[in-house]
Amino acid sequence: MRPDSIDATLESLRAQGYVAPRALGTVVFLALRLGRPLFLEGEPGTGKTELAKALAGLLDRPLIRLQCYEGLDLAAAAYEWNYARQMVEIKLAQGQESREELARELFSRRFLIARPLLQAIDPPDGRAPVLLIDELDRADEPFEAFLLELLSDFQLSIPELGVIRAAEPPLVLLTSNRTREVHDAVKRRCLYHWLDFPDAARELEILRLRLPGIESALAQEIVAVVQALRGMDLYKLPGLAETLEWSRALLELNALVLDPATLSSTLGVLLKYQDDIARLQGSEAAQLLARVRAETHGG
Template structure:
């Protein structure tokens, strides 16, 4: 075990070195995931730091990050492995040319299904790269069939490739699954994971995040941005801003060499924090109230 995993506080300190400020609950969940070798299922609104957690864990632990981005229609071949058919075909033609057309079929077939022609996708990469952090991002976008496949793989960290053989992880990866809750993930998958719900940070913590990630920002501007973002989250917006948008807004204001945020400056830079025209219109109509 690395020193970074010795306790929840040690893990939180390691994450802090990457700029990720984990609260006590999240640090404890991450620590238990490493101790119990259980996947960590992180659910919450977009922008609460679920994906960033996996990135920070990878950086803090100095373990490679393997990322599987889920999407509608993703299947086992896209996530696990494929055979490099064009290279196999070229190899077969080279064998035929070398043997003057007298090619032994069994020998040729065995030579085609080797590691040389195996294209490892993220899940197979995670089984063969140890130790590593495996990020299964937005599992709620995948369908039931893929979820069932993933459930089986996470049970044993083993996969059998018919033409190649069994691949088993020497050390199970540290798995972080994220969900924006666009649909309910099945209980069977959740039962195999430790669960943590991520909230948007409170005002004080968001100010700390801004100052930690952007050392050049002043206390006043950081507080004004965090306060404005919290007010925006309280409005009925199509997409309330997350921490990533807070950071983008801060970077935009620093690029404009602003040390304070007022209504006029906010109106010019809202595109850094809001991503829908309806939200922009709704907020611009209340800017004076928000910054009074």
């Protein structure tokens, strides 16, 4: 059931374990009410993909995910013909059917292999899904042209078969880490939102919601350290996903509070580039932790 207000949207997302700022809750509410695709940009690890999962749970719909990559084409994204099966059919039909009849049969639905975009438009069980087109910026620019018809009219044109329209439009989310600029033609068909790193209060709320057993002091120190790292000139800043993964790692180590040795030895959970890790190991980790504790506890 779709939420009937922005507040209800925020509450419903929180029930799925997703703490959204009000601006994001507003654009999600509008996407649901207006039936428009939602385009999310932001740094990796800020919760773009997780939002699609939360919405699928909120709406009780299946989630179909198209992970984009360089070289992605229509055959992998939307549909392709089962050529092997068609060849078998041609051999079996030799001398039994006219060429026209055989051609019509070969390009019928039973020879069509549905990929994520077609599955979203024409779901096997009839339930309109949540369609996540993830990391669109990783795909080649020409691929974006394939999406325009789907984003505008929720349909796909298959030359041999005709136009397939959605009986009920899917909820479409597109994400980008902005490694390149996505074309305006795609953005114009969507509602847009930039998803930034959470502030300390929201990150702490998310951490407590996802890991309810974590000690309060440890949770505060974790968030303070991550927030401090995001203020540094690192090659790749840790996202919310890394905050949660680091917190789980610390719980596995039975940590009650942070100490310099634990921080140094677990930096590889937070940071993914050796230059960043090397910069913070040893005395730098101790200084960072001391500074964070002074700010958090007032001395």
